[in-house]
Amino acid sequence: MAKIDTVLSKLNYINGEWIGNERERMDIINPFNGETIGSVPKMGPHETDMAIEAAYSAFSSWSQLPAQERSRYLKKVADIMIENKEELARIMTLEMGKPIRESRGEVEYAASFLEWNAEEAKRVYGRTVPGRDASQRITILKQPVGVVAAITPWNFPAAMITRKMGPALAAGCTFIVKPAEQTPLTAIKLMEYCEQVGIPNGVVNLVTGNPAEIGNTFMKNPKVRKITFTGSSAVGKHLIRQSADQIKKISLELGGHAPLLVFEDADIEKAVRGAISSKFRNAGQTCICANRIYVHEKIYAQFVNAFVHAVGQLKVGNGFDEDVQVGPIINKYGYDKINRHVQDALNKGAKVAVGGKGNIVNEHACFYQPTVLMNVTPDMLIMNEETFGPVAPIQKFKQDEEAIQYANDTPYGLTAYFYTESVTRGTKVMEALEYGIVGWNDALPSTAQAPFGGIKESGIAREGGSEGIEPYLETKYVSMEV
Numbered sequence: 001m002a003k004i005d006t007v008l009s010k011l012n013y014i015n016g017e018w019i020g021n022e023r024e025r026m027d028i029i030n031p032f033n034g035e036t037i038g039s040v041p042k043m044g045p046h047e048t049d050m051a052i053e054a055a056y057s058a059f060s061s062w063s064q065l066p067a068q069e070r071s072r073y074l075k076k077v078a079d080i081m082i083e084n085k086e087e088l089a090r091i092m093t094l095e096m097g098k099p100i101r102e103s104r105g106e107v108e109y110a111a112s113f114l115e116w117n118a119e120e121a122k123r124v125y126g127r128t129v130p131g132r133d134a135s136q137r138i139t140i141l142k143q144p145v146g147v148v149a150a151i152t153p154w155n156f157p158a159a160m161i162t163r164k165m166g167p168a169l170a171a172g173c174t175f176i177v178k179p180a181e182q183t184p185l186t187a188i189k190l191m192e193y194c195e196q197v198g199i200p201n202g203v204v205n206l207v208t209g210n211p212a213e214i215g216n217t218f219m220k221n222p223k224v225r226k227i228t229f230t231g232s233s234a235v236g237k238h239l240i241r242q243s244a245d246q247i248k249k250i251s252l253e254l255g256g257h258a259p260l261l262v263f264e265d266a267d268i269e270k271a272v273r274g275a276i277s278s279k280f281r282n283a284g285q286t287c288i289c290a291n292r293i294y295v296h297e298k299i300y301a302q303f304v305n306a307f308v309h310a311v312g313q314l315k316v317g318n319g320f321d322e323d324v325q326v327g328p329i330i331n332k333y334g335y336d337k338i339n340r341h342v343q344d345a346l347n348k349g350a351k352v353a354v355g356g357k358g359n360i361v362n363e364h365a366c367f368y369q370p371t372v373l374m375n376v377t378p379d380m381l382i383m384n385e386e387t388f389g390p391v392a393p394i395q396k397f398k399q400d401e402e403a404i405q406y407a408n409d410t411p412y413g414l415t416a417y418f419y420t421e422s423v424t425r426g427t428k429v430m431e432a433l434e435y436g437i438v439g440w441n442d443a444l445p446s447t448a449q450a451p452f453g454g455i456k457e458s459g460i461a462r463e464g465g466s467e468g469i470e471p472y473l474e475t476k477y478v479s480m481e482v
């Protein structure tokens with residue numbers, strides 16, 4: 001098993017060099033016990049501009065490499081990630097607490113975006129179109145956008161980077177990542193892999209530091225042509241406003257508030273299994289976690305009994321224990337939000353069926369029991385906002401239309417789930433749900449082959465599938481007279 005140093009002190013990667021030794025440091029905390037496990041430099045606008053300059057200088061040669069060569073680099077990084085799966089997974093669990101089995105799964109998932117885009121790199125086709133008269137020829141070219149700056153969250157420390165780096169590098173763009181302050185070590189390890197496989201200097205770069213300062217520098221520097229972001233809706237909206245000054249291209253994958261509907265003809269066992277994995281994966285800290293569950297009144301009791309029993313069996317603890325299914329909450333801020341949602345629901349008449357309590361070990365290590373709330377009503381905070389924690393509120397419904405109305409009654413539109421064995425009902429429901437991703441009897445829809453992303457306030461653009469490379473390409477139209 002790969003060994004991990006207790007204290008991991010790392011540098012930034014700019015233009016193929018590791019820099020920042022002399023800088024002030026930012027601590028990285030293990031959320032399981034609150035211990036400091038390492039640190040990274042606190043870089044600012046100067047180093048961010050250096051990274052932009054490096055990416056800008058590398059753009060010309062990288063974008064002109066044959067797609068097959070860019071593809072080979074991506075494939076090599078994917079391979080090295082898989083070869084070092086245990087090492088990378090352990091770093092992830094150490095810095096963000098997710099169960100080790102989920103971390104291993106994330107390594108595979110993250111590598112799959114590099115592999116997928118290694119293939120997509122070769123299929124960036126242009127077009128020719130018949131002209132308006134005999135002398136006109138129309139050619140449509142697809143070209144890389146240029147320097148891409150990525151800002152990524154802590155909940156999927158590897159996959160949220162590769163989902164951006166994969167298509168960016170495949171398209172011929174160069175890349176800078178500012179990882180979340182909670183999880184820079186996974187990101188730095190990815191840069192080490194890029195260095196090991198010989199990705200040319202400046203093609204990938206990493207800066208850590210104050211998010212607003214680095215973000216502002218990306219926005220002010222005209223050499224950055226695209227911002228790609230996964231994170232909260234509040235920061236996403238801020239980035240949209242900032243990007244207006246230079247009309248930068250922008251991709252956003254923001255918050256969700258996923259409903260999970262269980263219709264009267266659902267396979268209840270399947271629905272319970274799905275609800276468990278969708279709700280409690282990553283301690284409920286994913287933007288596609290089911291946030292609210294609606295169950296038809298005819299099967300309500302049966303579903304609730306089985307679900308509550310299954311939730312009661314979930315093991316909470318140290319992500320490094322192989323049998324732990326729910327790790328710590330990322331920080332006290334996240335914990336407070338979960339607690340606020342539960343207290344608000346209880347004040348408004350909800351009942352705890354299982355769980356319902358938190359455990360603050362110290363100011364940097366918090367846990368929340370897997371919880372099921374019943375008797376919930378639409379006016380409760382938890383039915384209106386993303387909770388980002390292991391709490392499942394369940395509401396009863398009578399009519400399909402009523403359930404769909406509840407599901408769509410939100411400014412968010414990332415993911416919705418539903419369970420039914422009826423093709424007729426399912427077809428109508430999938431068409432009626434106002435979401436970018438719909439899981440029909442499927443609680444784990446994310447995969448590199450498919451376009452991931454939301455509508456409404458959940459985002460702009462897609463990641464994965466054949467759509468995933470498009471946001472990294474510009475369309476140029478050439479009109480020729482012959």
Ligand code: ADP
Pocket residue numbers: 151152153154178179180181211212213214215216230231232233235236238
């Ligand atoms: P969360 O609340 O889940 O941490 P955030 O949206 O705050 O979600 O964080 C997602 C990413 O956005 C992180 O990398 C974070 O550092 C970054 N970020 C936070 N605030 C800003 C900002 N003002 N400008 C640019 N990036 C930011």
